C-alpha cells in the first residue's frame with residue numbers, strides 16, 4: 001500500500017509541475033526562482049523543457065543567448081562576465097521572452113522565422129521585431145516580479161553593437177566534403 005501511495009504522490013507531483021526547468025547546482029537560487037515564476041505564470045505545456053546555463057563564456061557583445069532544440073525545448077545562457085544583479089535579471093528576463101515567444105510559436109530558430117516571416121538580419125538590432133518583443137517581455141516581467149527600474153539604458157550603452165540572441169552568425173560550421 002505504501003508503495004502505491006508513493007507512486008501516486010510522484011505521479012501527482014509530476015502532473016502538477018508538468019513544465020521542467022533544468023539548472024546546474026551552482027545556479028543562483030533567486031535566478032532559478034525568477035525563471036520558475038515565469039514558467040508557472042506564462043507556460044502551460046507539460047512537455048516544455050527549459051535548460052538554464054547561468055555562467056557561459058560568451059563572446060564579447062553577448063550577454064545572453066537562447067538556443068531552440070525543439071518547439072518546446074530551449075536552452076538559454078547568461079554570460080559569465082555579467083555580474084551586476086540588475087543587469088543579470090534584465091538579460092535573464094529578455095532571454096525568457098525569447099523562450100516564451102518560441103514556445104508560443106511566434107519565434108523559430110531553424111528556420112529563422114518571426115511571426116510567419118523570415119527574420120531580416122539586415123535590420124539594426126534595435127529594429128529587429130523579435131528583439132523588441134523580448135525587451136517588451138522583459139519590461140512586463142520586471143514590473144511583475146522585481147522592484148525598481150530596469151537597467152535598459154546601461155545595457156544599451158555597454159553593448160554598442162549587441163548581437164542577436166538567437167540565430168547568430170556562429171550558428172553552424174560547414175566542413176569541406178561533409
Ligand SMILES: [Zn+2]
Nearest residue numbers: 131134164165
Ligand atoms: Zn534577444
